Amino acid sequence: MRGIVNKIIEVSFIDGPGSRMAIFLQGCNLDCLYCHNPETKKYCQNCGRCVEQCPAGALTNLDGRVTWDKAICHGCDRCLEVCPHSSSPKTTLWEVEDLVAYILENEVFLDGVTFSGGECTLQADFILEVSHKLKEKSNLTVFVDTNCFLEEEKFLTLCQNIDGIMADLKAFDPVLHRKLTGVANELIFQNLNTASQLGVLYEVRTVLVPGLNDHPQEVKNIARFIRELNSYTLLKLIPFRNYGVKSYLKEAPNLPEEKFFELFEVATEILGSRVYGKYSI
């Protein structure tokens, strides 16, 4: 089986416990106002639009299939700018075996791998196979960074076969959630419950966006929800920063530091040291 990988970061410190390789899969099923990388949303349609725009000649269109030559690419991202389909030609198809081999090559440096995206659970079967093979051959753990917007049964299977879930909860309030992401959050809550019960809900992360979900009540609700769930899940609050935002909210202001501290306090009152913030600002 093959997975469509947007990119791999050999090691990341913010995608779960310890040292982890972060594997970003292509494709997403939400439409967030503050998306930082809309080019990960859809699979490439091979329309060829980006090919002639590439200044390095790194893209070619062979029999209707666009391919990318990493070795000569400058990384200018011109192709991403012109793509009308929220996609990228710079993805790589990875066979399960090859990816597992690549991870194991670097085993001494790693505590595990984290699948992220896009929304990596769109390729849940691929993740399951990699996880399965990896566990046969090593002690590495597998984490999944997900929006939890996945069919319940599939989500359950996933949770049963990996070590940790890092869940994005964009908003507690259902109306606000729909506004921010385009979808309702009922299913998401359902899945958070499932992950919690299975003991794999490592962390819930919420980006605090000025004027949208930066309300103390929102933060209170999220913190309380986590407190009710279990005694172990961490809450990570992330202040919105417009740097790199390419969609709707690209002109929005950053969340002011004082505001962030205030909300951080609100959550800490409920969850204590289980709350942590980006780079401990």
Place this chain on the structure above:
Amino acid sequence: MKLETLSRVRRAMNRVYEIITDTSLDYKDKRHLLAAEAENFLPYVKISEKAQNYFAEGILCDLFEGHAPYRPRYILPDYQKFMEKGSEYLNLKPPQDLFEAVNALLIIYRYVPSITSYPVYLGQVDELLEPFVLAAGEELSEKLLKMFLVQIDRVLPDGFVHMNIGPKDTRTGRLLLKLERELKQAVPNISLKYNEETPDSFAVEAVKTALEIGKPYFVNDRELKEDLDPAYGVASCYNTLLIGGGSFTLVRLNLKEAAKKARDFQDFIQNVLPDAVLAQAEVINARAKFIVEEAKFFETSFLAKEGLISLDRFTSMAGYFGLYECLEHLTGLKLGQDKEALYYAEQVLKTAKDTLKRVPGAYCNGTGGRIGFHAQSGIDSDIDVTPGVRIKYGEEPDIFTQIKTEGRLHKYFDTGISDIYIFDRTARENPEGVLKIIKGALEEGIRVFSFNTSDSEFIRITGYLVKRTDVLKYEKGEVLREDTVKLGAASIKNNNTEARKVRIIGERNSQ
């Protein structure tokens, strides 16, 4: 007087006048430079014409050590012995409590000679002070250790002053790490000897400190003990030498410049490199002999008389740098990018080391009668040449490939090698993750792992640290306490230090 002599005298007088009237130098810097000027008024120790030519061509360099060395470059006194016996010369009895212990160390540091005139080795400070710290209790110890560290920074303001801790977890070690994190001083340099016995909780404290202030280094204790001596220390930048010993001299060979003299890689390996290494060994031995036989250092130093150092634990060092450019020039391959480059790199190092080990090293009993093999980290005046056997800054591959490539090369170097990895600030969120990478790196053969964050106030130059704010002050013409800031400022410009790739990009685009 002969005309030639007359003009030499004139030049020297001018130089002395220049030093005395230089407003960018403070009193102690002037005194140091004046002493060097006096030393250099003597002719260079006797070396062959061939060796002289290598100097003229920029292939050999003695790092401005001086014409007539009168003390070893690096000295690592056996401070443990000093604590047990005291010192007759210093009129000090063995210390009985933490006050006396700290006082005794601060006194003896002032009496340890070196090339910089500052002590380059402060000892295994955690071990030395641990019994006293345990007796004194937490509060008092913290206060005294803080004064100890402040005193070191103010009185010995030199980035090459180097303290060792570990591998054992101690109260003192933890206090020192905590205080350093608070004090945020560039001095002293610190190494943590790390092995399987070092508990994770202690190592994580060290990682946290390093993510704040760029130190300590993590030193591969198991390998160095095996390769060098169980009683080794890390001095100055990252020189691994014997406690109770040291190194007479360090003469370095520029592999990039040497490569330019070769017709091709074979010619380099068979002729050019061995010839240059032999000349290097000749100079090293001439300098070591001068210290021992003419300056009679060991007959006059109380350190030797009282057994805190002994001649049979000394060595000399042959340093190498510019391997990256050497390979690029001779093979067109880029170390770290092209897999085959590693094969050629090992050929170069093997050849240099084998040649060096064929020659007896004068008084090099600390390393089995042979000159120590060392990766020289480069100095401020080196331009377009990569320190030691590192990968050129800005050209590094992904961090795993970098570590694995360099891990293969580190094993050759018994008297010091290191590399610097820059993490982005998200590493502070996850010191356990950083520790995992360090463990992996040591397993892959890295001997000294040093790291920093890209937003740090501290910049690690080659082996020493400087503060960004001090560099700015220096550039504005302020006279500074730390003499290493001058070196650092020039190095940052010439060596492209800031181009080092940030190795771990944890901060993703997505939120």
